[in-house]
Amino acid sequence: MTDIAPAHSIHTMNLSKESDEKLVQLYQSGDKEVFEEILNRYESKIYNFGVKMCRQAEDAKDLLQDTFLNVFRYLDTFRGETRFKNWLYRIASTACLKKQRKRKHQPDVELSWEELLPGDHPSSEEKPGWLSTPAEQLMNKELTEFITNSLQELPPKYRQVFLLRDMEEFNTSEVAQILGISEASVKTRLHRARIFLRNKIQEQFGGPHSGS
Amino acid sequence: MDPNCREMIEKMQEYLDGECSEETCRMVEKHLNECHNCGTCMESIKKTIELLKGSRTVTVPDDAKRTLREALKSCLE
Numbered sequence: 118m119t120d121i122a123p124a125h126s127i128h129t130m131n132l133s134k135e136s137d138e139k140l141v142q143l144y145q146s147g148d149k150e151v152f153e154e155i156l157n158r159y160e161s162k163i164y165n166f167g168v169k170m171c172r173q174a175e176d177a178k179d180l181l182q183d184t185f186l187n188v189f190r191y192l193d194t195f196r197g198e199t200r201f202k203n204w205l206y207r208i209a210s211t212a213c214l215k216k217q218r219k220r221k222h223q224p225d226v227e228l229s230w231e232e233l234l235p236g237d238h239p240s241s242e243e244k245p246g247w248l249s250t251p252a253e254q255l256m257n258k259e260l261t262e263f264i265t266n267s268l269q270e271l272p273p274k275y276r277q278v279f280l281l282r283d284m285e286e287f288n289t290s291e292v293a294q295i296l297g298i299s300e301a302s303v304k305t306r307l308h309r310a311r312i313f314l315r316n317k318i319q320e321q322f323g324g325p326h327s328g329s
Numbered sequence: 330m331d332p333n334c335r336e337m338i339e340k341m342q343e344y345l346d347g348e349c350s351e352e353t354c355r356m357v358e359k360h361l362n363e364c365h366n367c368g369t370c371m372e373s374i375k376k377t378i379e380l381l382k383g384s385r386t387v388t389v390p391d392d393a394k395r396t397l398r399e400a401l402k403s404c405l406e
Contacts, residue, residue: 289348318376
């Protein structure tokens with residue numbers, strides 16, 4: 118594997134224990150070798166974000182490259198107004214949006230509550246079986262594939278919010294900042310995305326559609 | 330669906346995320362005590378998030394790692 122740090126360099130600090138902020142500080146003071154640690158820390162996360170956002174492995178590879186090249190180019194100008202991780206995901210999300218616009222492969226349709234919650238209360242008070250089964254028992258190759266495909270059926274703007282909020286665990290205000298939208302929009306998209314995915318999983322397990 | 334329950338769906342999610350006001354929290358808790366179906370709905374949302382979080386992480390392909398490092402190296406030169 119090609120290492121961006123020169124072969125002769127031996128870093129005196131154990132970088133894996135340093136905070137992101139410290140790595141940025143070192144980078145900005147001229148120690149470009151710390152970039153390898155930034156890569157090790159976030160490469161897999163950004164690639165997986167790309168796979169879930171774009172579905173195609175080739176697009177995820179492009180997203181990975183575009184994101185880190187931009188981080189490399191602009192890290193000197195990063196002033197720490199936000200956490201480094203938030204700034205990184207903002208770059209990745211923007212790259213993702215650009216790719217999407219270029220390809221135009223999935224329209225950003227609106228999800229309405231009327232479509233998401235069409236039914237009345239189910240007459241049965243019985244709890245669907247999948248809710249009482251531990252997640253690790255439900256998880257198998259087929260379900261993982263089903264979940265990945267269901268995520269892809271979510272319109273991109275809902276998928277992006279869901280991934281950032283529930284998978285990457287940013288809070289609502291951070292997601293709003295990363296995507297440049299209001300907190301109210303984050304909540305609306307998140308709530309609808311969750312119900313959309315819940316409906317898909319419920320259909321897979323044969324439970325009631327509305328569930329409420 | 331009862332319009333009251335439909336309205337609760339968003340409030341329940343704010344509750345789940347610990348993002349609602351004290352007053353809304355009380356309102357959601359009261360509703361959940363009275364409405365079995367909304368309790369099930371909230372459980373199903375929690376389980377959905379759990380299942381999605383549990384879905385596997387893919388390994389970055391070696392060729393993608395290599396290409397990225399080569400591109401970064403050429404930026405350094």
